[in-house]
């Protein structure tokens with residue numbers, strides 16, 4: 001039936017979607033199914049509402065207050081059904097006012113206007129934002145405390161009721177509202193179990209959890225879970241409210257929402273060491289110096305002695321203030337550890353054990369430790385032996401950062417040269433481990449990556465780098481001066497007595513180990529001398545023959561060219577200086593940084609399906625082999641690494657180092673041995689490896705002088721023979737020779753890797769000193785990670801067919 005039009009012609013009426021129906025009572029023969037009952041509509045009882053006053057929240061924001069719907073209205077029943085009120089809720093207890101609260105939202109908001117008895121939809125533009133507050137169980141509409149203005153609504157006795165403690169809040173988002181009103185959906189929107197109502201929060205936001213990710217629900221009280229997921233949207237402004245209000249108004253409302261008493265965490269939903277908290281305990285917890293961050297309802301454990309705090313069954317996530325009178329005594333299995341090692345009567349988790357091992361705390365014999373708030377370890381039964389404060393150990397904070405373990409709150413902003421990256425959720429991080437033999441170039445690649453991905457050096461870091469460069473420069477000078485003097489003709493290479501004295505003094509200072517302390521001041525005093533020293537004919541003559549000096553590191557050339565500038569007090573190291581400087585990360589053999597990729601031109605040519613999410617975070621951990629311990633036993637700390645980058649210097653084939661007994665070992669063979677050890681380490685079982693063949697620029701030079709066969713592993717390298725008759729091999733071209741050598745070495749490692757793991761090794765050709773080259777290698781690493789996600793079991797690649805896939809950016 002079409003609507004009866006009183007004032008308009010049918011043709012003018014736009015809304016043909018409105019349908020009416022009528023029903024008559026069935027009076028036919030009996031049927032086997034239930035016949036729908038028609039409930040007659042009593043026109044007089046259709047609810048009406050009208051704006052009775054304007055409630056002001058602030059000077060420039062007022063919201064219309066709507067007249068309550070009268071008791072026993074059919075609409076009330078309809079609404080309660082839509083909102084799935086349980087029958088007890090719908091039946092009105094005399095004084096309790098259960099309020100459903102929602103903000104007049106959605107582009108079509110509900111207009112319960114005036115007394116004409118019509119309910120219609122109007123455009124938002126035509127009306128003020130409506131706040132429809134609560135149909136309570138007695139059928140009243142009104143404000144709840146969250147707007148904190150119930151006083152202003154005097155005159156309405158129902159409003160007074162809202163001050164009762166026993167209020168019910170509901171999340172009602174725009175979708176629910178509009179759909180409830182347009183009778184499209186209903187059932188799934190709101191759940192109203194009585195206890196949950198007591199605890200549920202009052203929100204202006206939509207019902208969906210902000211990040212769309214819910215925490216693990218098993219073994220979690222459904223009540224806690226519900227409360228937690230609702231809490232996530234507190235203070236988050238729904239889209240529509242943003243459209244309706246100005247920024248500051250919306251912000252103010254959201255602030256009200258957060259501070260509203262009803263929205264505070266119900267203490268009985270926060271369990272600490274198995275016991276729900278009281279109001280007082282929650283207060284203690286919230287107001288202590290270092291409270292738990294973003295506390296939500298849930299089950300937690302708390303170690304009162306040390307302040308460690310975590311979710312039940314999980315490793316610690318924070319260190320809060322110690323000695324708080326909160327919760328019961330801690331349970332041995334609070335964090336679900338299985339290490340047999342206890343800290344303050346809690347069995348610790350595997351990662352915590354790794355942290356202790358890294359800190360070189362002896363964990364043999366299943367010790368039980370007492371750990372103080374300050375981080376002092378004491379073994380039970382050994383009263384006098386107190387191990388130094390764990391937080392004073394070098395590198396420990398870095399270790400915690402990549403193990404995602406908490407550090408003490410007061411040291412969250414550390415000083416000194418330790419860079420502690422911001423803690424990120426483990427699950428979103430892709431972890432890359434960069435490792436290689438001595439001088440393979442790992443720290444150069446690490447520093448280069450820092451520059452490429454804009455992980456800036458702090459002022460403190462720059463300062464310590466500056467001292468390091470200045471002092472290592474000072475180390476070079478005497479070497480340069482001392483060595484040739486003995487072996488070369490005196491008249492040409494010897495220096496004058498004054499400079500000799502200076503050089504001797506430097507050497508003395510170096511031996512005393514005080515160079516870094518003395519040098520900044522010394523550089524000011526001696527800067528003219530350094531300049532003179534440098535310009536000295538003898539030194540220059542020596543410098544010109546620097547290639548003959550084993551003792552002179554290659555990088556010395558770079559710094560010697562800048563000698564005068566570096567020895568100035570106001571010298572600021574450039575990025576290039578930092579890149580070339582050695583020993584910057586050597587204090588603990590461990591460096592760690594987080595980065596993400598910026599968009600590159602390469603990416604824009606990619607198929608959108610292949611493009612990689614730029615918000616992905618990566619963590620690069622560089623570890624020096626000396627920190628891996630005997631037989632690389634500390635590698636087990638890195639079990640959650642996603643990709644191992646193994647770095648090899650291509651020039652190692654003719655270089656030697658000394659083994660433990662003082663015998664020379666070819667460095668390439670040494671690197672091969674370490675590679676085998678790491679690849680076969682149980683921690684890295686089934687992990688992907690990317691081999692970084694580094695220092696290609698140097699290989700190009702070196703291969704002209706020294707054949708690759710110098711290393712016995714490469715004795716069958718024969719670049720003259722070409723299996724492909726079509727290839728125009730040009731062996732006089734050294735670049736191509738270096739490339740051939742690179743391919744050959746890559747295949748050697750691939751063969752080795754395959755024999756050890758039956759898997760494919762990825763290879764990347766790199767020149768660590770070139771940013772694009774390093775960037776290329778990391779982008780390749782990113783692709784490998786992506787393939788790993790798509791097909792977790794990597795198929796074996798047939799490298800023997802002659803095809804070798806490499807990422808080459810040199």
Ligand SMILES: Nc1nc2c(ncn2[C@@H]2O[C@H](COP(=O)(O)OP(=O)(O)OP(=O)(O)O)[C@@H](O)[C@H]2O)c(=O)[nH]1
Pocket residue numbers: 436437438439440441442443444445554555579580581582583624694695696697698766767768769770
């Ligand atoms: N020419 C050239 N030099 C490089 C390259 N990569 C590293 N180097 C130099 O090789 C030397 C050793 O590099 P590092 O990055 O310090 O090596 P490492 O792996 O950190 O080794 P440790 O110092 O033992 O920790 C440094 O002098 C670097 O400047 C490269 O690709 N080309």
Ligand SMILES: [Mg+2]
Pocket residue numbers: 439443444582583
């Ligand atoms: Mg280094």
